[in-house]
Amino acid sequence: MILLHNNPSNSIVHMDLDSFFVSVSCLMHPELKGKPVIVGGTSDRGVVASCSYEARKFGIHAAMPTKLVKRLCPEAIFIRGDYDKYTEYSDIVSQIIKEQVPLYEKASIDEFYIDLTGMDKFFGCYKWATELRQRIIRETGLPISFGLSKNKTVSKVATGEAKPNNQMYVNYGTEKSFLAPMPVSKIPMVGEKTTALLRSMGVEKVKTIQDMPVELMQNVLGENGLIIWRKANGIDNTAVEPYNERKSISTEETFDSDTIDVQMLKALLVKMTEKLAFQLRCEKKLTACIAVKIRYANFDTHTTQVRIAHTCADHLLISGVKQLFDKLYQRRMLVRLIGVRFSHLLNGAHQINLFEDSAHLLALYQTMDNLRKNYGSHAIMRAVGSAKSLRTFNPFNGISNSLSSAAPDAAQPQFVLAINPPKHVHNEIKKQQQNAINIHPYLASQKNYGHLMLMQFKAPQQQQQAIIDAVQQVCALQTPIPIILQTYMHHNKQNIYLPVQKVNTLTQLVKSLQAQLQLPHHQTYVAYNPCINVISGLTQNVFDTVFQHFEHVNYNTTFIADTLMLLTRTSAYEPYTLIHEFDFNNMQTVPVIN
Amino acid sequence: MKFIVSSSALLKQVQMVSGALNNNSPLDILTHFLFDIDKNELSITASDLETTITTRIAIESKEKGKIAVSARLLSDMLKTFGDEPLSFTINPKTFGIEVSTGQGKFKLTGLDGNDYPKIPEVTNANFVDMPSEVLSQAISKTLFATGTDDLRPVMMGVYCQLSPDDVLFVATDAHRLVRYKRTDARAQNNVSFILPKKPLTLLRNIVGNDEKVRIDYNDSNAFFSFGDVKLVCRFIEGRYPNYEAVIPKENPNKLTIDRSLFLSTIRRVAIFSSKTTHQVKFKITGSQVAISAEDADFNHEGNEVLSCSYEGVDMEIAFNSKFLVEMLNNLDTEEITMHMSLPNRAGLITPVGMADEEDVLMLVMPVMISN
Numbered sequence: 019m020i021l022l023h024n025n026p027s028n029s030i031v032h033m034d035l036d037s038f039f040v041s042v043s044c045l046m047h048p049e050l051k052g053k054p055v056i057v058g059g060t061s062d063r064g065v066v067a068s069c070s071y072e073a074r075k076f077g078i079h080a081a082m083p084t085k086l087v088k089r090l091c092p093e094a095i096f097i098r099g100d101y102d103k104y105t106e107y108s109d110i111v112s113q114i115i116k117e118q119v120p121l122y123e124k125a126s127i128d129e130f131y132i133d134l135t136g137m138d139k140f141f142g143c144y145k146w147a148t149e150l151r152q153r154i155i156r157e158t159g160l161p162i163s164f165g166l167s168k169n170k171t172v173s174k175v176a177t178g179e180a181k182p183n184n185q186m187y188v189n190y191g192t193e194k195s196f197l198a199p200m201p202v203s204k205i206p207m208v209g210e211k212t213t214a215l216l217r218s219m220g221v222e223k224v225k226t227i228q229d230m231p232v233e234l235m236q237n238v239l240g241e242n243g244l245i246i247w248r249k250a251n252g253i254d255n256t257a258v259e260p261y262n263e264r265k266s267i268s269t270e271e272t273f274d275s276d277t278i279d280v281q282m283l284k285a286l287l288v289k290m291t292e293k294l295a296f297q298l299r300c301e302k303k304l305t306a307c308i309a310v311k312i313r314y315a316n317f318d319t320h321t322t323q324v325r326i327a328h329t330c331a332d333h334l335l336i337s338g339v340k341q342l343f344d345k346l347y348q349r350r351m352l353v354r355l356i357g358v359r360f361s362h363l364l365n366g367a368h369q370i371n372l373f374e375d376s377a378h379l380l381a382l383y384q385t386m387d388n389l390r391k392n393y394g395s396h397a398i399m400r401a402v403g404s405a406k407s408l409r410t411f412n413p414f415n416g417i418s419n420s421l422s423s424a425a426p427d428a429a430q431p432q433f434v435l436a437i438n439p440p441k442h443v444h445n446e447i448k449k450q451q452q453n454a455i456n457i458h459p460y461l462a463s464q465k466n467y468g469h470l471m472l473m474q475f476k477a478p479q480q481q482q483q484a485i486i487d488a489v490q491q492v493c494a495l496q497t498p499i500p501i502i503l504q505t506y507m508h509h510n511k512q513n514i515y516l517p518v519q520k521v522n523t524l525t526q527l528v529k530s531l532q533a534q535l536q537l538p539h540h541q542t543y544v545a546y547n548p549c550i551n552v553i554s555g556l557t558q559n560v561f562d563t564v565f566q567h568f569e570h571v572n573y574n575t576t577f578i579a580d581t582l583m584l585l586t587r588t589s590a591y592e593p594y595t596l597i598h599e600f601d602f603n604n605m606q607t608v609p610v611i612n
Numbered sequence: 613m614k615f616i617v618s619s620s621a622l623l624k625q626v627q628m629v630s631g632a633l634n635n636n637s638p639l640d641i642l643t644h645f646l647f648d649i650d651k652n653e654l655s656i657t658a659s660d661l662e663t664t665i666t667t668r669i670a671i672e673s674k675e676k677g678k679i680a681v682s683a684r685l686l687s688d689m690l691k692t693f694g695d696e697p698l699s700f701t702i703n704p705k706t707f708g709i710e711v712s713t714g715q716g717k718f719k720l721t722g723l724d725g726n727d728y729p730k731i732p733e734v735t736n737a738n739f740v741d742m743p744s745e746v747l748s749q750a751i752s753k754t755l756f757a758t759g760t761d762d763l764r765p766v767m768m769g770v771y772c773q774l775s776p777d778d779v780l781f782v783a784t785d786a787h788r789l790v791r792y793k794r795t796d797a798r799a800q801n802n803v804s805f806i807l808p809k810k811p812l813t814l815l816r817n818i819v820g821n822d823e824k825v826r827i828d829y830n831d832s833n834a835f836f837s838f839g840d841v842k843l844v845c846r847f848i849e850g851r852y853p854n855y856e857a858v859i860p861k862e863n864p865n866k867l868t869i870d871r872s873l874f875l876s877t878i879r880r881v882a883i884f885s886s887k888t889t890h891q892v893k894f895k896i897t898g899s900q901v902a903i904s905a906e907d908a909d910f911n912h913e914g915n916e917v918l919s920c921s922y923e924g925v926d927m928e929i930a931f932n933s934k935f936l937v938e939m940l941n942n943l944d945t946e947e948i949t950m951h952m953s954l955p956n957r958a959g960l961i962t963p964v965g966m967a968d969e970e971d972v973l974m975l976v977m978p979v980m981i982s983n
Contacts, residue, residue, distance in 0.1 A: 302908075304889065328888065365908045366889030369932060370956060370977040371786045372858050380956045380980065 029134040029143040029166065030258065032173035033151070035111065036161040036182045038128035039068035042107050043097055045159055054078070054094045056087060063272055067099060071182050107158060114154055123258045131170055133258040144187050151185060167193060171254035174206050193252030198225040205249050212239065212246070224250050267294055268309075270357025276315040278352055284340060285402045290358045291339045292399055295332050296390055298360065302367060304328040305360035308335060310342040313355035322346045323361075331368050331375075332383065335360075430476040433485065434585045434594060435531060436469035439550065440577050443503065444468045447516070447552055450506070450571065454514075454553055454564050466551045467594065469583070470501065470518065472528050475535070475542040482586070486598050488534045489584060492527070493600035498580035499523050506552065506568040511561045514568055516550040524548050613702040615649055615673035619693040619713075625656050625667045626687055628841070631814045633683055634660035639729075644680035646728045649673055657731065658683065661846075663811040664731050668840040677704060678725025685720050732844050734835050737828040740774055740799040744823040744838065750781040751816045753792045753972060756938050758809055759785030766850040769806040774799035782855050788935045789855055790942075793971040806852055807834060811845035859975060860958055863951035865924030867896060868964060871948045875940040877916050881905045882933035884914030891979050892933040897926045905933070929955045930979040939974045956980060 035041065039057040044050045054073035058066040064084040076091035087094055108127045115122050121133040132150075134143045147166055154162050165176025167188035175197065180186035188196045197205075202224055203213045219238070221227060227235065227250040235243035248254065269290045277283070287310070298305060309323035322342055329335065339358055347353075370380065389398045447468040477485060502519040509515065518524055525546055532544050556564065580602045585594035626645065637643055637660060646657040651673060657666045679702050689711070701710040702722070711718040751770070759767035764786070773780040776799060781792045815836060819825060828835040836843040882892050885905035895902040901920050906913045929952060940948065945963035952959045961974040 306888075364888050365886055366891055366979070367930065368980040369787055369889075370980060372784060372789060372958065372975070372977050373786050373853050375977075377954075377957060384980075 028168045029137065030168065030170050030173050031130075031132040031134055031143070031147045031164050031166050032170065032177045033115070033130045033132065033154075033162055033164040034174075034177045034181070035108075035128035036163055037068050037070055038108075038160070039099055039104055040070040041160045042104055043100070044070070045107075046100070046103065050095065050097075054091055056084075056094050056096050057099045058096070059084060060096050060098060061274055063274055069094075107160065110158055111154055111160070111162075114157060115150070118150055118153075121258055121260060123260055131173070131258045134166075148185060167196075169193075169252070169254040170256055170258070171206055171249045172196065172252050175200070175204055178204065194228060197250060197252055198223065198228060200224045202227060202250075205246060207242070207249070208246060212242075215239070227251075264363065266359055266361035266363065267297055268357060268359035269294060270311060270355055272313075272355045273353070276352035276354050278350065280347070283347070283353060283356055284343065286356060287339050287343055287358060288336055288400055288402050290356075291336050292332055294358060294360055295330055295335050296387065298330040298363070299368075299387060300391070302365055303363045304330050304366045304368070305335070306362035306364070307360065308338050308342065309359040309361065310339055310346055311355070311357040311359065312343075312346055312353055314349065315352035315354050317354070319355075320346055323359075325362070328364065328366060329368060333379075430478055431586050431588045432474065432476055433482075434469070434471060434583075435473040435489065436471045436583050436585065437501070437548075437579045438581065438583050439468065439470055439501070439503075439579075443550075443575060443577065446573060446575070447550065450552060450568065453567060457567055458560050458564055466554065468550055468552075469585075470548055470550050470579070471545055472524075472548055472582075473531060473535075473542065473544050475537045477537065482597065485535065486584065489531065489582065489598075489600055492530050492534050493582055493602055496527055496530075496582075496602045498578045498602050499527065500576060501579050502576050503550070504574050506571060506573070507549075508561070508565055508568075511558060511565075512556050513554040514552045514556070514561075514565060516552060516573070518548050521547055613649060613673075613675045613677045613679075613704055614700065615654065615671045615675075616697055616699045617654065617669065617671045618695060619690055619698050620695040621669055622698070623687075623690040623693075625669050626683075626690060628818050629656055629658040629665045629667055630683060630687060631817065632658040632660055632663045632665045632810070632843075641680055641723050641727055642729070643683055644723055644728075645683050645686065646725055647679050647681055648725065649675060649677050649679075651676065657728070659729065659731065660810075661729060662808060663814065663843070663845045665811075665814060665844075666731070666842045677702065678728070679704075679707060679709065680723040680725050680728055681709060682720060682722070689718060732833050732835075732846075734828045735830060737830040737835065738800060738803065739826055739828040740779075740797070742779070742797045742825050742827060744819045744821060744825050746779070746794050746797045747825050748816055748819050749970075750779075750792050750794065751812045753942055754781045754783035754790045755809065755812055755816070756942060757783040757785060757788050757790040757974075761785070765848055766806055766852050769808045769848040770812055771804065771806050771852045771855070773802075773804040775802045776800065782852070784853070784855060787932070787977050788939065789858070789975040790939070791855070791859075791971075791973045791975075794969055795971075796969040803829065804852075805829065805834065806848040806850070808845060808848050811836075811843055815843065858958070859960070859973070860953055863953045863960060865896075865922070865927060865952040867901065867920050867922050867924075867950040867952070868947055869901070869918065869920040869950070871940055871943060871946060871963075873918065874948070875937065877903055877918055878933050878936050878940070881914040881916050882937070884912040885933060889979070890933045891930055892936070893928065893930040893981065895928045896920075896922055896924075898922070924952070927952065927955060928981065929959065930981045931959065931976055932979060935976045939976065943972065943974070 040055050043055065043057060052072060053070065054076060055070040056066055056073055056078065057068045058064050061084070066078060066080050066082045066084065066087060068080060069078050073091060073094055076094070078087050078090055078094070084096070104127060112124055112130070115130055115132065119132050123131040125131055132147070134146065137143055137146055144166055147164055151162055151164055154160070161183035163177050163180045163183060164185045165173040165180055165188065166186070167173045167176055168190055172188050172193045176186040176188050200223065202208050202216050202221060205224065208216070215238070227247060230247070232244060232247045235247040237243070239246060271286065271290070306328045307323055307325050309321055311319065311321045313319045322345060324338065324342060326334070326338055386398050451466065501524070503516050504519050506514055507517050528544060528546060528548065553564065582600040582602070583596055584598045584600070586597050587594045629645065634642065642660060648655045648657065649671070652670060653668055654671045655666055655668045657664060659665070693713070696713050699712050701712070702708070707722045707724060709720050709722050754770050758770060761767065767785055771782040773782070778793055778795045779797045779799065783790050818841060819838060823838045825836055825838045828837070833844055833846055878892060881903045882890055882905055884907060885891050886907045886909070892903055892905045895904070899919055899922050900917055901922070902915065902917045904913070904915045939961055943961070943963045945965055947964040949962050949964055950959055951962070955978060958975045958977050961976070963972055966972065
């Protein structure tokens, strides 16, 4: 094999669609032609995925942060990518190449290597490749460039030189002299870091590398040094591979603003893991190595990985990922990016565990996967993973718009918004509680205050005043509400409660409170069907004896609620204390707002 | 201190006990044998603190004393002799050992035998007598199914449940399970413990054929004694998983098939399975079972169809072939029956036509195949 590729008659073409995303977008929207167009993330943290040649004149290049682009070229037109369209056009190009070529490799969405070795006899490779290029341009309308030489590396460099919308042929034996005058960064796989390193050694031109002894490169750059040295000398024996097996799958997310919300980070990890695990199962693959990546605000990037028994089961992967995260996240620093990767992939299916996998769990997973297959991967997910990522910071002052931003680890006081019923209702509830205790002394520890609870939430102490102000605003517009209470009910044989009849006005109040307070969902309980809890936390047996009594109690009462209480406690074991009472607007008409 | 012993007889005993040694022991003395000379009897002990094994051999001596001898040096030396009388001379002050043969003299330094860790004694123990055949059968039928996961130490041993009616041995690694029951051996009362893998492997190798093995047991140790050998091992502590609960009771689908044919077919087909998952698929229709495997990485594929007798609905189920091969290998009846219910529930393998006093149940969890 290797001998064959050393043969000087090898002919490898590298084809690259010029500024592919932009070109496709211009095809869709001809009015964009000739303008500085940028495809990429539009948020502050976004980067350029592709830019038009007009934009490149301003010094813009791929992977440049959007912020910088806006400074360099304020008139640049930003468009969000339409990746389905890109894939479609990429497939059309692949199809054309596939029809004509014996052996090709799709290196990325817009890059192809074509092995034309042996075609020389009949056509002349350069002529043949030119015709292929013309055909692609004719049939898709997309500009494409190619480079032709004896191996992949030189062809790729040649394509880069030929661009935009052109072609180049590097004759056999001239590879070295072709590469020699170029800066080292033109060699594929020499990135920013290697360039900087080489520059620090005084190496700027490929010629210098060509003249260096290979051992020196190896000493400096290790194994890669050898490869780079060979590439610099125009030696590259890698074959054109028609198909590449995926070696790992991964996903990562950069936050709009850096965060230390560990809870949110973990939730996001769960969501990522679930997504990847589903992909694994779709491909009938197992993973044996999981890795977690964290990039801190100062761009320090840490990765840790662990080998595990082959699996594709959500619960094993999630717990593994969480453990890794706990191990990795040691510094109390803002996090910019997190990611998950599964590697050591192999074909297979989940080996069922005798003790840990119940039939129910397996059935649940299968059903969830079927739902995802039919309705998309977001059709169903773990509740923890569905928590929205934090994108609610005010970019100007760094203060969160919602109440969720405070450090999650601090013990936060609990707040309750409730309506205090008049004395006669309290008495009735106390009486019934006492009756219940008489029936079953176990209930003596019951703590129910007989309040009509509307909302319960956790928030940092320092936001107390903000909460009071917010509730004040709602109450100022709220007229007194008539409350009708009727007959005791139970919930799942666990709680006994007194429901509110004709609940509409009350629910509206709850909703406006919720809207005004903007609390994080996962720490908030909102009563859309408000009720007064009488007894809670019952077991089946206790319930059966106690509820008989409540069934026969006929209770009917109405009162007008005209105040709202805000109560708080710092831990679950303390009694609530009253902070503030809000009066409803006593004018019987709703104020008219112009 | 002096004694004379036959080299071949000593080698035999030394090889028997050396299985208990841990070559990477942090305690240097545990890489030594303890020689306890008591007039005309020498007892040799090897231990890794969890498992201790002691054997006796007749010697010619008039003295008493203890010395620890380097296990590696001694075995290496003994292996080179045919059968020669060896005379050991031990200096109790310097612990120097001199071994003289007709032609040669070898010197090595031992360690003080009194420093050797104390071997647990039988105290407040009950006992059960078991024919050696029962014990070795039970070990070989169960040992292969034990787990290797350090995080779940209880599964790294064999669970023994003795009762006045029968004795029961269970091993599982959470993917497969073996339950072996004998009604021809009994205990006085109900007791259960978990024996680690190492002493069981040792026992299997050294228990003779027609012997009675006396097992004394207390809260923490079991003491096996037979012939000249005494083996003490510490139980694995912890609660064994509730294995009874995971053995499915309702298994309407029954596949009965010739064991050796089934085994050789699975072996053959599994060659073409993925080298890491060893997954083979059974497609059972009517009275045929199609066994197939594939390795998508290399485009390998194996298929074979066997006829069998089958009661139940047609089904497709996949297993790790390694588990199946080990299980079928460890059964010795002509035919076996495989009981199944659903593709994601356990498959049970039982032998057909076993002796009445023996009862084997092997369980293997399938691999999830998407439908």
